[in-house]
Amino acid sequence: MPELPEVETIARGLARNLTGDVIESVWLGNKPEPLKSRPGEIVRVLEQARIAGVRRVGKHIVVDLGLSPVASRQKKPKQQAQWIVHLGMTGRLLIANPEHELPKHTHAILRLRSGRELRFVDPRRFGRLAVVRHGFAAPGAEPLEVSFDSFAGLFHKRKTPIKSALLNQGLLSGVGNIYADEALFRAGVRPRRRAASLTQSELKRLYDALKKVLREAIAAGGSSVSDYVDSNGDAGFFQFQHRVYGREGEPCLVCTTPVKRIVISGRSAHYCPNCQN
Ligand SMILES: [Zn+2]
Numbered sequence: 001m002p003e004l005p006e007v008e009t010i011a012r013g014l015a016r017n018l019t020g021d022v023i024e025s026v027w028l029g030n031k032p033e034p035l036k037s038r039p040g041e042i043v044r045v046l047e048q049a050r051i052a053g054v055r056r057v058g059k060h061i062v063v064d065l066g067l068s069p070v071a072s073r074q075k076k077p078k079q080q081a082q083w084i085v086h087l088g089m090t091g092r093l094l095i096a097n098p099e100h101e102l103p104k105h106t107h108a109i110l111r112l113r114s115g116r117e118l119r120f121v122d123p124r125r126f127g128r129l130a131v132v133r134h135g136f137a138a139p140g141a142e143p144l145e146v147s148f149d150s151f152a153g154l155f156h157k158r159k160t161p162i163k164s165a166l167l168n169q170g171l172l173s174g175v176g177n178i179y180a181d182e183a184l185f186r187a188g189v190r191p192r193r194r195a196a197s198l199t200q201s202e203l204k205r206l207y208d209a210l211k212k213v214l215r216e217a218i219a220a221g222g223s224s225v226s227d228y229v230d231s232n233g234d235a236g237f238f239q240f241q242h243r244v245y246g247r248e249g250e251p252c253l254v255c256t257t258p259v260k261r262i263v264i265s266g267r268s269a270h271y272c273p274n275c276q277n
Helices: 004-018 039-044 069-073 148-155 163-166 177-187 200-229
Strands: 022-028 048-059 062-065 082-086 092-096 106-110 118-121 129-134 262-263 267-271
Touching: 004 048, 004 062, 004 092, 004 200, 022 039, 022 048, 039 082, 039 129, 148 200, 163 177, 163 267, 177 200, 177 267
Parallel strands: none
Antiparallel strands: 022 106, 048 062, 062 082, 082 129, 092 118, 106 118, 262 267
């Protein structure tokens, strides 16, 4: 499942490849799940729109749409409209030439003026496509931009485990299981600790650690961007070394104590019982 760094990397790759191109026509499949806006609305907003930019908001890919020269002559109002893509578990956006074989589970095809196609492929159909006309905002704070005071305020009086609070998308947008575990390890805080019990210095360590792991992972992912936007599209982000996530029973890289795995609210959590308090 793509987390914030993966989505950031994908959005940067798409921005590099697609900005300035124009969506000439749109084909949508007949599976209803991936479409969060009405199909007719998606087609209306996307067709003849110019791709002004692509960026990440939380775990969403936001495609900013502008007017294509043709559409502006026709005075079709498309200003500030956006195409929002959530990749879910298995969603991918692939840039392909039309002669490339269409993968199974293709739910949308955008034909571009450059002659290429942008395809949305999603076998498990947890991904979502939507269009909005007046600006998109994620519900939670942006972890790479939030100030320390706002970050600390999110956990004030919160009785849930800190791990669950980090995953709560209404608090922070885009932090997933892997980077929550990795940030808690670097901060020396156990995942089951009540969020409100963290001291100021623990919160500061967590704040710094979360930004650091997300930035490191974005940097590691940068080299595999091209794989994401090519027709194969299935790149890993394995250059980012996990210190605890997925390492149950293996020695802690700092103290060699075996890494523990527990389950908190149905999600696995990995930590070092010696390094984290
Ligand atoms: Zn340790």
